[in-house]
Amino acid sequence: MRTAILLYEGFTALDAIGPYAVLSNVPEMTIDFVGKDLELKNPDKGFTSFSVAHTIFTAPPPDILVIPGGAGTSIAAQDKDILQWVQDVHKSSQWTTSVCSGALILGAIGILQGLTATTHWALQTELEAYGATYVSERFVQHGNIITAAGVSAGIDMALHLAREIAGQEMAEVIQLMMEYDPQPPFASGSPRSASPATISLARQIIMQESEQEQKEQARL
């Protein structure tokens, strides 16, 4: 079985590596990182560059597609080549999934129209512009489409997917190997639990990062 994880300029590393950590432990799974180019010049902060094994023009068709989010998603969601590839892959994939703002790319190819779906909590409006109804769940499944909430939610979604593919026993083994026994130090992981001041500051930073990303990409 093959999983393709789509990377693009301005993706968020944990969105990709959370599901990767789970799925790379599923028996007989091959993981391909796939990008529009073989080299991302503007990946997440601190990486100088990021190489992928395949471009969207040469990648083997995957059984599972994972689309991470990031400050660059809104730009990727307007890239015709990327959208065409995602559309083609979805025709034959067994599972088509997104993490965080990656849902906007699924929205852009029209497959969330009329469905409930999730994304990062700050992007409800952007998601609903594609005809989906945002729900505040860790992940939402409709047939072979699964959308997950912000960043770290990809881990929970991928464990669910591991169970679908390899059965509950193997999924539990993978959770144990990752020692995924989370103990977040604060009760601020969701807008339901965070204070209004925390929510407001988080929104500001997210908006700044998205603007910064648009400038970076204009410069490239």
Place this chain on the structure above:
Amino acid sequence: MRTAILLYEGFTALDAIGPYAVLSNVPEMTIDFVGKDLELKNPDKGFTSFSVAHTIFTAPPPDILVIPGGAGTSIAAQDKDILQWVQDVHKSSQWTTSVCSGALILGAIGILQGLTATTHWALQTELEAYGATYVSERFVQHGNIITAAGVSAGIDMALHLAREIAGQEMAEVIQLMMEYDPQPPFASGSPRSASPATISLARQIIMQESEQEQKEQARL
């Protein structure tokens, strides 16, 4: 402030990217990925190669050191150049931290002697060979040394560190931006909650991966 994340052949991606996701959002933080060579030829499964910005011979001295774990740690923990660098960095670092089997590298430079510490649940014996006492905690702090448990525990540890560096409000904002509101689908994240069969199968796979890694590295 600078964070160096040490990468080596056979590191586990999530061990590095979990803390990275948190620390890269701390205001005015620079993150450097650092390796013995600029190119890792045998990184985690599915990466064809992994480039870092600095080698241990040229990296700027960091304020925070993060040492991830992985199937390659026991080999890295015998590499004189890596050990020398970690020892030098620890002399001036503000925080020296490990995730998962990364604790074995801290053990190898002798700084866990006589302390309680944590690591992946399957590596208690290996950790205690360095004179530490294993405790089953998400992370353990003694002064400026923090050890975290297996793989995903690096996220919880880094949020704690974010509070120490940037205060609780910013740490809560970072948790919210990551939507770190974990909802693991199974109660199998720790040997306390997993079944004996799950624990036994996880141990087998971990042992196989470590043997596989030793063969890979002998081949390089």
